[in-house]
Amino acid sequence: MQKSECPGGVQLRNRVTGNYDQRMSSSVQIKHRTTVQQSKSSPSTSSPESLRKLHPRPSDKLNPKTINPFGEQPRAPSAFAAIYSKGGIPCRLMHGSVKHRLQWECPPENLPFDPLLITLAEGLRETKHPYTFVSKEGFRELLLVKGAPEKAVPLLPRLIPVLKAALVHSDDDVFERGLNALVQLSVVVGPSLNDHMKHLLTSLSKRLMDKKFKEPITSALQKLEQHGGSGSLLVIKAKIPTYCSICC
Numbered sequence: 001m002q003k004s005e006c007p008g009g010v011q012l013r014n015r016v017t018g019n020y021d022q023r024m025s026s027s028v029q030i031k032h033r034t035t036v037q038q039s040k041s042s043p044s045t046s047s048p049e050s051l052r053k054l055h056p057r058p059s060d061k062l063n064p065k066t067i068n069p070f071g072e073q074p075r076a077p078s079a080f081a082a083i084y085s086k087g088g089i090p091c092r093l094m095h096g097s098v099k100h101r102l103q104w105e106c107p108p109e110n111l112p113f114d115p116l117l118i119t120l121a122e123g124l125r126e127t128k129h130p131y132t133f134v135s136k137e138g139f140r141e142l143l144l145v146k147g148a149p150e151k152a153v154p155l156l157p158r159l160i161p162v163l164k165a166a167l168v169h170s171d172d173d174v175f176e177r178g179l180n181a182l183v184q185l186s187v188v189v190g191p192s193l194n195d196h197m198k199h200l201l202t203s204l205s206k207r208l209m210d211k212k213f214k215e216p217i218t219s220a221l222q223k224l225e226q227h228g229g230s231g232s233l234l235v236i237k238a239k240i241p242t243y244c245s246i247c248c
Contacts, residue, residue, distance in 0.1 A: 063070045076245035080123035081131055089119065091138055093130040098131075102137050109145035117142055117155060121162040124177045125169055143188045151183065153192045159185070160196045167203040175207065176216070183220050186227045196222065208240070219243045222246045 042179025083089060090105040104111075120142065143152065152159075162186070166178025184202065186193050204221070207213045221243055225232045236243050 012099065017184045063145060078126065079130075080119065080126055080135065081128075083119060083124075084131060089134060089138065090116070091134065093134055100133055100137075101189060102134065106143075107145075108142055111142070111148065112152040113142065113148075114155060117152065121159055121166075124163075124166045124181055125174050127171055127174065132173070132177070136181065137182050140184055143184050148188050149190070153189050156189065156192060156196055160199055164200055164203065165181065167200060167207075175213075179204075179216060179220050183223050186224050190227050191229050191231055193224070194228050194235055197228070197232065198239060201236065205240050208242075218243075223248055 027222075048101065060243055068225055070146050077085065090111060091102045094101050094103045117139065118138040120135050126135055142148070146203050163182055166174055166181070167174055169178070209218050221236055221240070225236060225246055228235075233245055233247075237245075
């Protein structure tokens with residue numbers, strides 16, 4: 001026989017059950033809110049924002065705000081490199097098994113020295129291959145052609161500042177190329193170089209203080225005197241009093 005429950009017990013049980021149901025409902029709501037907040041703070045990788053971070057748009061790379069100002073930026077090509085790349089130098093480097101050589105598009109004696117010789121002299125300040133080889137070898141070979149003195153002498157006022165820039169360059173290899181080019185030029189133009197030599201001797205005098213350059217500079221000065229005659233000795237002694245003439 002089933003016992004009947006008193007009204008007070010029914011009310012108590014209902015209150016307990018109601019409180020439990022309320023607690024369960026509140027717990028479910030809290031978990032739901034927590035899940036929603038986490039989903040908002042941590043967007044899925046499939047969202048547009050996440051995809052944009054993983055795969056930046058090309059326009060982001062062009063935006064100055066996205067560029068690191070302290071990072072290494074690509075350098076623009078030098079004037080000589082740009083001219084060479086566009087075919088402005090009528091020769092190309094030919095790689096050989098032993099040494100490299102230049103292949104001219106036409107005989108060098110048929111080429112105008114202005115502005116080709118000046119452009120090659122500007123290339124002496126290059127520090128990257130193949131520009132270093134093309135400039136120094138092109139300068140040397142152009143001065144060997146028939147009629148080079150008549151073509152080179154009128155260009156001296158424009159050539160000297162370019163050679164000076166190579167002689168004052170901080171890179172030792174650039175300086176040596178400039179020094180060799182100066183000697184090659186003196187062989188061709190002879191005493192015509194004397195009036196311009198004073199602009200170059202100051203940088204040579206400073207490099208003489210470096211022991212590793214003392215011998216090559218002294219040899220270069222002797223060749224300048226040899227091809228420039230007695231007039232060149234006066235110019236050299238005025239700038240470098242310690243120079244000993246080849247006639248001594």
